[in-house]
């Protein structure tokens with residue numbers, strides 16, 4: 001059975017939820033036929049240059065022969081096997097590769113099935129660590145506003161309270177501690193005044209705080225804000241001083257996106273617990289991981305109850321681990337650093353002219369991330385089709401029009417992509 005565009009759209013509109021959507025909204029939606037390299041092909045035959053990497057994930061582009069081969073080979077062996085009492089090469093090989101790539105202190109790996117779950121796991125690790133250390137009073141998490149850590153309840157509790165719609169769920173969400181997001185931007189110094197609110201909150205509450213949780217350097221879905229590496233460095237120092245763990249959520253920033261393999265490298269620090277996801281499988285399969293130190297793993301393992309209390313059904317799915325392994329090999333065998341630098345230059349040249357427009361509040365670029373912040377929220381009803389008309393796939397949210405192209409995008413395509421963004425933005429009144 002083959003459906004035409006109208007049939008797909010009608011069924012979609014009446015029975016399928018999309019991310020942060022309503023049923024029957026009638027908002028424009030576009031059926032995809034296939035994707036290849038940096039191009040997405042719609043069912044109606046139009047081709048779009050991909051500016052989103054499917055939300056940070058598809059760093060090598062789509063339908064990559066090496067990625068396909070890795071999954072096909074694994075498919076011939078087994079697509080899934082339970083991880084309780086059994087193990088397999090794709091999982092242990094990927095764990096070893098992750099330990100090799102991430103900062104030195106991170107030495108053990110918990111595989112989760114999505115970014116949100118890896119954040120839940122990170123938060124549980126922190127709580128179980130303090131429980132094992134006979135500090136069960138350490139139950140709270142401290143974070144900065146404008147963060148985004150996922151959509152499950154634990155993760156949601158440390159998302160920005162306003163963006164994260166905490167009011168709807170206030171009866172069930174654990175109450176966490178928040179301070180304002182740093183005002184010191186990337187490549188700027190962090191003054192005593194900038195860190196003071198965080199320092200004070202931690203000093204006052206450290207006895208109750210299990211961990212600080214942050215997105216390092218780039219706050220993603222909570223506002224696409226970039227902040228000072230020095231701020232992050234000082235957060236690390238304060239966590240050490242007050243005996244509080246530091247969880248870094250590298251789900252969006254990991255694997256080269258900011259110009260470093262991991263964003264924490266900008267500050268030359270390492271966390272006690274790190275979450276990775278998104279680009280981990282090059283956008284092929286859902287997979288995430290939570291890494292931690294040997295000290296934390298051993299403390300949890302030897303303390304009461306002697307087990308880490310989490311175990312997803314699809315933990316370390318072999319197809320996903322094979323995709324992860326293939327993706328990380330592709331990445332480390334590629335000149336990713338040069339590619340990301342070239343994207344940074346192109347995004348800068350292509351987007352900075354938008355600053356001239358009255359409708360634009362700010363333009364910022366870091367690594368392979370380009371953000372145009374508008375003064376007003378964009379009207380998705382008109383803007384989304386305008387991007388399609390211009391031949392690009394860009395998915396704004398709120399006041400933010402942002403690009404994070406696959407690392408393989410060449411100069412010519414980057415030029416086309418940013419020109420289309422400038423065009424569409426200049427027509428917004």
Ligand SMILES: *Cc1c(COP(=O)(O)O)cnc(C)c1O
Pocket residue numbers: 114115116117119148149150151215220221249250251252253277278
């Ligand atoms: C996307 C994201 C998550 C959640 O990951 P899912 O796979 O969508 O559950 C968590 N933290 C950050 C920083 C993210 O960008």
